[in-house]
Amino acid sequence: MIGLLIAEWRRMVVEAVRYPLDTISGMVTLFMLFVGLFYGARYITQSPVGGGRLDTVVLGYAVWMLMMAATSDMGWQIQNEAQNGTLEQVMLVPWSSRLVFLVRGVMAIAAFLVPCAVIIAGLLAVTHAHFVWTPVALVPMALVLATAWGLGLLVASLGLLIKRVGQMMQIIQFLLLFVIIAPIAVLAGIGWHVVAMLVPLTAQVTLLRDLLNGVSVSHWVWLEALVNFAVTLIAGLALFGGADRLARRRGILGHY
């Protein structure tokens, strides 16, 4: 297991360092996207973005970046590996394919932490915002990422079968933006609680936001976040296993 972690970490770091332009262009794109939205919104509305809570806006963007990376990486990797002709070799290693791609998802986020920190620092600099990170936010942040990996496995499952995840990711990135903004988890009523438990990431994002803002968090939100995390991850693992088996049955693992 340690060997698997080390192998994936080294591969990712080597590729990122050897081809820095890929990493840098990604960082610049994410930075420019926020700056464009930020100044664009301020210019159009002629009023402060985020109702004066710029720190929340930057934090939301940072969480969205991490969620996007965690959700999309496995699917992109499967598409690229199928295109480059290495996917079948990956499927030949004596590890469960679920574990291999989950580890890849985790390592991708680990490798993205430094670029992400640089982007956030840049955003804080241009917006003159600042926020204080509290250790208590680590748990909901971990829940956000673990759930996003579960969602990533769902995307990767489709990637195994159809190999093209680009169109799907364009839709998912807006859905993720929606779950950051929509306050589903704090809506009253059993029906909304059930929705918050089933719509990936809604409760986790609310939990993270409330804890960082010093708002008292109800037990419902914690419960929703935990159930949501468990449901998404288990569904992701189950679906990926099923997709792996289906792809092998159809003989399309190496197809692109």
Add this chain to the structure above:
Amino acid sequence: MPVTNEMGAAGIQGGALEVVDLSKVFHTRTGAIPAVQGVSFRVAPGEVLAFLGPNGAGKTTTIKMTAGLVLPDAGDVRVGGVSLWARHDAVTAQLGAVLEGSRNLYWRLTVRENLEYWGTMRRLSIRAARQRADELLERVGLADRARNTVQTLSRGMQQKVALCQALMHRPHVLLLDEPTLGLDFESGEGIKRVVRQLAQEGTAVLLTTHQLDVAQELSDRVAMIRSGRLVLEGATADVLARYSQPVATIVAATPWPADMAMRLAGLPAAVTGVDTLSVDLADDRGSTLYQVLARLNPHPLLKIERHQADLAQVFQEVMGDAAGEVGGATPVALSAGSVREGAVTS
């Protein structure tokens, strides 16, 4: 420190590759396509089995089912008696594969980085992977290319590195799908040399190729598949002997004299050209050729050659025969020796 295969230590200690009654039907919009139908064969440790067939015959599907990349509808794959689908990870750890049409490697990583990555992914320690990578690169003559990225290597070198990655964990079974396709003479020879060495060391090698000379040179056994069915299987030497004709050809250094046909009267020999003649040895008891030579004396001769079939001729003949057979019943004509012909189903 010797490099060990940890999964080997966990249970499977080598042994033969057994493919048992594999079948696969692909369902497409145009209907069901029976890709592989009841294919069985065995590759013993130290043996090279050449698995031959025309395009679309089911070779790659069979090799991918053997690797576990395609799930069969029926049948089993066993290594050392252990079923692939019962203990997938343990059996996979005993398999190495170089797949045709795949790069098998990360082109942005160096040769050494690739080998260390694949070795570690196959449960070697980093130190063991590094040591094994050095050993293999030395063996294929690419030690001086260890720091080059794979994309900068020639096709032949890339194929050698792909072979090395498949060998990192010292697999008991090696699956090679067109390993010498598109390689120049020198690279092809290098790959063949390594395959021979691996077989000598006890690796069971399943080789598919369209290069029949390569198959003939490397294989101990040969199996031929057509339309998803095995139509011939046997020891390569037996197969070649079975398809060789009992005919000798004699080539003269100068044209035969006009009365040569008369001189050969009563013997099973016939002039076939201005300077060639053939001798039928079907009923030969050892003296026919000498009797013919006595009649030819003192005409100068260039060479005497007994007909020896090569795999290309066998392939052509078998595939021609099989075209009429595979659609119907299951004719199995066993000849002398261990050659199984017809629709070989078990």
